[in-house]
Amino acid sequence: MEEAQDVTPQTPVNKTDAAPKAQSKDTRNTGPGRLLIAVYAVFAISATARAGYQILTKFNEAPLAYLLSAFAALVYVVATISLARPGRTWFKVSVAAVLVELIGVVVVGALSIFDSVNFPHETVWSLFGRGYAFVPLLLPILGLVWLYRRRPSVNSPSAGSRSA
Amino acid sequence: MDAYFYIILAVGLLSTIICAVAGIMNKAPNDATILSVAAVELALLVYLVGSIVRVSSGEQMAGEPWEFWGYLITALILPVGAVYWSILERTRWSNFVLAAVGVTALVMAARMNQIWY
Numbered sequence: 001m002e003e004a005q006d007v008t009p010q011t012p013v014n015k016t017d018a019a020p021k022a023q024s025k026d027t028r029n030t031g032p033g034r035l036l037i038a039v040y041a042v043f044a045i046s047a048t049a050r051a052g053y054q055i056l057t058k059f060n061e062a063p064l065a066y067l068l069s070a071f072a073a074l075v076y077v078v079a080t081i082s083l084a085r086p087g088r089t090w091f092k093v094s095v096a097a098v099l100v101e102l103i104g105v106v107v108v109g110a111l112s113i114f115d116s117v118n119f120p121h122e123t124v125w126s127l128f129g130r131g132y133a134f135v136p137l138l139l140p141i142l143g144l145v146w147l148y149r150r151r152p153s154v155n156s157p158s159a160g161s162r163s164a
Numbered sequence: 165m166d167a168y169f170y171i172i173l174a175v176g177l178l179s180t181i182i183c184a185v186a187g188i189m190n191k192a193p194n195d196a197t198i199l200s201v202a203a204v205e206l207a208l209l210v211y212l213v214g215s216i217v218r219v220s221s222g223e224q225m226a227g228e229p230w231e232f233w234g235y236l237i238t239a240l241i242l243p244v245g246a247v248y249w250s251i252l253e254r255t256r257w258s259n260f261v262l263a264a265v266g267v268t269a270l271v272m273a274a275r276m277n278q279i280w281y
Binding site: 030031033057 | 231238249255264268
């Protein structure tokens with residue numbers, strides 16, 4: 001039911017940047033959000049492939065790092081899907097995924113510097129994502145900015161129309 | 165780094181610049197930006213055909229073959245997906261999505277070169 005007020009999640013109705021803001025704030029897949037989702041999708045694919053490869057071929061070398069790789073991949077997949085979906089629930093999922101990503105990249109980035117034995121520089125988040133031009137560090141920050149700008153407002157009609 | 169990489173480097177950078185400039189100028193995806201991404205796809209197809217020829221003529225790659233082919237197939241899907249998505253919403257932001265294709269393709273081509281040699 002929560003998708004009722006937005007019947008066009010991925011259709012080409014939004015011709016300009018201004019239109020979607022006027023219509024509904026409960027989607028995040030238009031305008032800059034599309035670029036964000038595209039970059040997240042690329043990371044979801046590459047992180048999943050990389051983690052799958054690491055776990056299948058050399059899991060015993062650094063189990064912790066490779067499990068973290070898999071976890072990072074999962075976070076990117078969840079972030080990609082939730083950002084592309086309309087509705088309040090998906091907004092919350094997006095915020096959670098992007099926050100976990102931010103914490104992950106900061107914590108793993110720091111650990112990979114101070115404890116390089118358990119973190120042999122082979123996850124997306126190692127060294128704050130240096131292997132990926134620091135995009136993994138930048139992405140959650142831009143994600144949070146975008147989510148904040150597109151947050152479902154408390155007194156908007158979408159809050160009432162959800163139950164209607 | 166071989167010629168395939170440098171072709172993709174040149175075409176990818178050019179495509180990224182064209183698409184990013186179009187996005188900055190607040191244009192919707194047009195012939196120039198979509199064709200530039202099509203050129204990236206073409207460069208990747210050349211890499212694909214060239215690699216098939218090299219493997220079938222007995223050349224061995226240094227890294228894991230399936231990792232190489234995984235990268236190549238994923239890279240081939242990206243321009244198609246980005247163009248499809250850019251047609252769905254014709255705003256400046258779709259040009260930035262298209263701009264991301266060239267950079268991603270050249271990063272992946274660099275990785276493919278590392279695997280091969």
